[in-house]
Amino acid sequence: MLLMKKEVSITNLSKRILNRRKFLGLASFTVSEILSSLDKNKLYAKKTNNLIEEYRTFRDGHVFCKNNQVFVSAFKAMRFSKPVHNDLYKEIRIFHTECPDFTFGTDYEEYFRALDYKKADLVFQGPVEPALQSKFSFTDENVKTGAVYCYWIASSTGEPEGPLPVKVRDPDVWWTFEKVKAKIDFLKNAYPDYIQVQQIGFTANRRSITAIKAGQAEKCIALIGAVHAGEAGPELIMYVLKKLLEKHKDLLKKVSVIAIPSANPDMRDKLAFGNPWYIRRNANLVDINRNFPTDWEKTEQNYGYSTDDPQGYTYRGQYPASESETTAIMNYIKQTKPAALFSFHFLASIAGGTLLGSKDAVNDKGYVNLCYKIARPYWKGMNLNEPKKEEIVFYCTAGSLPTWGYKSLGIPAFDVEDPFDPADWAQCAKDHTDTSLLQKYQQLQFQGFTSLLTSIGS
Numbered sequence: 289m290l291l292m293k294k295e296v297s298i299t300n301l302s303k304r305i306l307n308r309r310k311f312l313g314l315a316s317f318t319v320s321e322i323l324s325s326l327d328k329n330k331l332y333a334k335k336t337n338n339l340i341e342e343y344r345t346f347r348d349g350h351v352f353c354k355n356n357q358v359f360v361s362a363f364k365a366m367r368f369s370k371p372v373h374n375d376l377y378k379e380i381r382i383f384h385t386e387c388p389d390f391t392f393g394t395d396y397e398e399y400f401r402a403l404d405y406k407k408a409d410l411v412f413q414g415p416v417e418p419a420l421q422s423k424f425s426f427t428d429e430n431v432k433t434g435a436v437y438c439y440w441i442a443s444s445t446g447e448p449e450g451p452l453p454v455k456v457r458d459p460d461v462w463w464t465f466e467k468v469k470a471k472i473d474f475l476k477n478a479y480p481d482y483i484q485v486q487q488i489g490f491t492a493n494r495r496s497i498t499a500i501k502a503g504q505a506e507k508c509i510a511l512i513g514a515v516h517a518g519e520a521g522p523e524l525i526m527y528v529l530k531k532l533l534e535k536h537k538d539l540l541k542k543v544s545v546i547a548i549p550s551a552n553p554d555m556r557d558k559l560a561f562g563n564p565w566y567i568r569r570n571a572n573l574v575d576i577n578r579n580f581p582t583d584w585e586k587t588e589q590n591y592g593y594s595t596d597d598p599q600g601y602t603y604r605g606q607y608p609a610s611e612s613e614t615t616a617i618m619n620y621i622k623q624t625k626p627a628a629l630f631s632f633h634f635l636a637s638i639a640g641g642t643l644l645g646s647k648d649a650v651n652d653k654g655y656v657n658l659c660y661k662i663a664r665p666y667w668k669g670m671n672l673n674e675p676k677k678e679e680i681v682f683y684c685t686a687g688s689l690p691t692w693g694y695k696s697l698g699i700p701a702f703d704v705e706d707p708f709d710p711a712d713w714a715q716c717a718k719d720h721t722d723t724s725l726l727q728k729y730q731q732l733q734f735q736g737f738t739s740l741l742t743s744i745g746s
């Protein structure tokens with residue numbers, strides 16, 4: 289009788305515990321285990337051990353590079369954020385592996401998803417003081433400029449957060465938004481009589497888009513950079529402006545240069561801060577060079593993408609000129625009325641030599657002649673001596689900036705593309721641009737535009 293009573297009371301207790309266990313999401317225990325685990329901490333420890341096999345202990349892992357260092361961080365998973373879980377974060381582990389076979393333009397994010405931290409090096413293990421009890425950060429100074437790495441961040445036990453891919457980009461080759469701003473401010477202060485700076489709009493992520501006019505003449509040519517984030521722009525354009533101001537104020541009195549050094553700074557910054565793979569579109573995932581209103585509705589297919597496909601790299605947007613970057617360029621160009629327009633493309637901060645025009649212009653003799661009047665002095669100044677390559681390629685599609693320049697404004701409008709030199713071409717196409725290659729193309733662009741300004745101004 290007594291025994292039976294006891295059994296009944298245990299059954300009631302176990303029912304209550306079972307209900308509570310359901311609420312806590314605990315794995316199943318026997319009654320005797322529950323009775324021996326009534327200590328709350330032991331119960332939590334048991335629960336935690338079961339959970340870390342099923343759930344990650346970190347969330348929102350992040351990695352970026354700045355000034356040749358890599359910064360890795362992650363937040364505690366909310367599931368493990370109670371004081372009773374503190375033991376889990378007594379030590380932090382950081383793994384990384386170098387990725388020498390990662391190929392720009394061939395490999396994208398999927399390359400890193402296939403990597404396994406178990407084959408990576410443990411580069412740090414030890415205590416880290418979290419910010420606000422929740423964010424753990426680690427700085428890796430032992431990295432090589434130009435190298436691609438993949439990181440993982442882990443607590444004392446359990447599966448790590450990752451993969452977190454990063455390329456240690458040379459800050460002299462990839463200028464951040466802040467650096468471009470500083471270079472513009474420098475010119476404005478150094479040459480107040482020659483420089484006008486104008487905020488012409490905002491990007492999708494609300495960065496300001498800046499235009500700069502160098503010169504005192506109303507007549508002008510336009511240079512536009514980084515419409516495609518992973519290509520060329522501010523590093524070449526700002527150098528051209530600086531050198532023209534240093535050496536050819538005489539020319540700038542006759543013909544000004546107006547510039548939007550970085551038309552897509554949201555995504556250009558992603559690259560400058562270490563995104564390893566090619567990025568083309570803006571933060572809304574729209575290709576700005578397909579978003580201009582001229583023939584926008586005509587669907588185009590290039591590189592395996594269709595302009596009406598929101599997942600495609602050449603997506604034209606929801607409607608003509610839907611993007612604030614596009615309207616900022618259009619308004620500024622309409623306001624300044626340049627005699628010619630050069631939009632810098634190709635790859636990894638390098639463009640030069642090859643000029644592309646709108647494909648619709650190929651049979652328009654008057655316009656083609658006008659384009660050559662601009663292109664020839666530009667090529668002559670670059671002194672590349674490649675007469676066979678000094679041909680405008682009429683290739684640009686519906687919705688592109690050159691097609692808008694041709695059909696809506698009637699001005700010579702070019703995408704500045706591939707370098708003529710095959711070795712230079714291969715180097716930047718693989719995202720191996722270094723300072724010496726950049727300096728070579730800065731100088732070539734300076735020579736090209738000096739020659740063009742001389743021709744237009746005379």
Ligand SMILES: [Zn+2]
Pocket residue numbers: 516519633634
């Ligand atoms: Zn491009």
